[in-house]
Amino acid sequence: xxxxxxxxxxxxxxxxxxxxxxxxxxxxxxxxxxxxxxxxxxxxxxxxxxxxxxxxxxxxxxxxxxxxxxxxxxxxxxxxxxxxxxxxxxxxxxxxxxxxxxxxxxxxxxxxxxxxxxxxxxxxxxxxxxxxxxxxxxxxxxxxxxxxxxxxxxxxxxxxxxxxxxxxxxxxxxxxxxxxxxxxxxxxxxxxxxxxxxxxxxxxxxxxxxxxxxxxxxxxxxxxxxxxxxxxxxxxxxxxxxxxxxxxxxxxxxxxxxxxxxxxxxxxxxxxxxxxxxxxxxxxxxxxxxxxxxxxxxxxxxxxxxxxxxxxxxxxxxxxxxxxxxxxxxxxxxxxxxxxxxxxxxxxxxxxxxxxxxxxxxxxxxxxxxxxxxxxxxxxxxxxxxx
Ligand code: MTE
Ligand code: CO
Numbered sequence: 001x002x003x004x005x006x007x008x009x010x011x012x013x014x015x016x017x018x019x020x021x022x023x024x025x026x027x028x029x030x031x032x033x034x035x036x037x038x039x040x041x042x043x044x045x046x047x048x049x050x051x052x053x054x055x056x057x058x059x060x061x062x063x064x065x066x067x068x069x070x071x072x073x074x075x076x077x078x079x080x081x082x083x084x085x086x087x088x089x090x091x092x093x094x095x096x097x098x099x100x101x102x103x104x105x106x107x108x109x110x111x112x113x114x115x116x117x118x119x120x121x122x123x124x125x126x127x128x129x130x131x132x133x134x135x136x137x138x139x140x141x142x143x144x145x146x147x148x149x150x151x152x153x154x155x156x157x158x159x160x161x162x163x164x165x166x167x168x169x170x171x172x173x174x175x176x177x178x179x180x181x182x183x184x185x186x187x188x189x190x191x192x193x194x195x196x197x198x199x200x201x202x203x204x205x206x207x208x209x210x211x212x213x214x215x216x217x218x219x220x221x222x223x224x225x226x227x228x229x230x231x232x233x234x235x236x237x238x239x240x241x242x243x244x245x246x247x248x249x250x251x252x253x254x255x256x257x258x259x260x261x262x263x264x265x266x267x268x269x270x271x272x273x274x275x276x277x278x279x280x281x282x283x284x285x286x287x288x289x290x291x292x293x294x295x296x297x298x299x300x301x302x303x304x305x306x307x308x309x310x311x312x313x314x315x316x317x318x319x320x321x322x323x324x325x326x327x328x329x330x331x332x333x334x335x336x337x338x339x340x341x342x343x344x345x346x347x348x349x350x351x352x353x354x355x356x357x358x359x360x361x362x363x364x365x366x367x368x369x370x371x372x373x374x375x376x377x378x379x380x381x382x383x384x385x386x387x
Pocket of ligand 1: 071072073074075076117118119120143171172173174176177178205206207218219220221222223224225291
């Protein structure tokens with residue numbers, strides 16, 4: 001139903017002469033015809049550098065986010081750090097307080113793991129009803145990369161944690177001095193001191209030369225430009241865990257230390273950033289992820305949730321990584337609503353927006369993980385709705 005065109009075949013100009021030489025861009029860059037595939041921000045902020053940019057999920061394929069398209073979130077801009085001068089100080093309740101250079105850290109045993117990173121503010125504007133009419137702006141504080149570094153447990157073994165140690169303060173070297181408290185159990189389980197992302201050293205915007213990475217936890221805790229770890233008995237009650245990154249509840253209280261990123265999914269094609277030109281066959285495609293482990297199943301509805309069918313999951317389905325799903329669909333040209341619903345290996349089912357709001361009200365800016373609905377109009381225009 002697609003592809004038949006009545007056009008004469010011609011020899012294109014680029015087929016008649018040799019092309020660009022090697023090294024036309026020593027680092028490499030996308031085709032000039034892909035120039036629309038870029039990170040985008042909502043615009044200027046009162047404090048320059050305290051801003052975020054979003055990943056163009058509507059243009060991506062598979063599960064890995066190209067590094068140049070990984071969303072950014074900075075509380076005080078991007079410091080340009082000389083790795084020779086960078087230090088990681090580890091102190092507090094440890095037997096041997098130590099200052100590590102980058103060289104010291106890179107010498108230690110390393111691992112590489114593929115995981116998603118999601119800002120807990122991702123889709124935060126959906127709490128009070130349908131937010132932006134754009135997948136990039138609603139869900140684009142999300143990425144999935146291969147992370148390489150030293151398990152934090154290795155470094156903690158070097159310094160020797162005292163028996164009373166139960167929490168670790170992680171501090172960034174940016175001028176925001178961003179600090180978060182990390183439970184020791186997470187630090188010893190799977191936390192990484194990361195120096196490389198998708199095969200290359202971290203880029204400045206993602207924490208060069210060193211960042212913390214906590215698989216499945218809210219992005220804010222993966223402190224970039226990491227310069228200090230302090231072991232203590234209790235959480236340190238920093239600004240980012242008492243005022244910011246807490247979830248306001250309808251009764252005036254707030255949920256604190258909501259570390260886990262819950263099970264979520266979204267259809268990335270078609271989305272409001274696209275427009276369907278004609279009726280006929282389309283492959284619905286999207287992403288599912290969970291901080292709890294692996295995605296078990298994704299259901300897709302093409303009739304606003306009246307009926308659901310099981311989507312195909314693209315292998316490999318990795319622990320706390322994005323999982324790509326696909327579902328064949330023939331659009332008859334009538335208005336409809338497309339939805340996806342993720343189920344994780346623990347049996348948790350991604351909730352409806354109404355269920356989430358019933359449980360937590362509408363005052364939070366964080367941890368909104370409801371089913372996303374895209375309305376397809378008869379002219380092929382797609383909008384963000386809640387049904
Ligand atoms: N670490 C420091 N030092 N300063 C920051 O502003 N932003 C946090 C976290 N780590 C931040 C930080 C937030 S809110 C998120 S979501 C992630 O970094 C974003 O990581 P990225 O910019 O590499 O995508
Ligand atoms: Co964030």
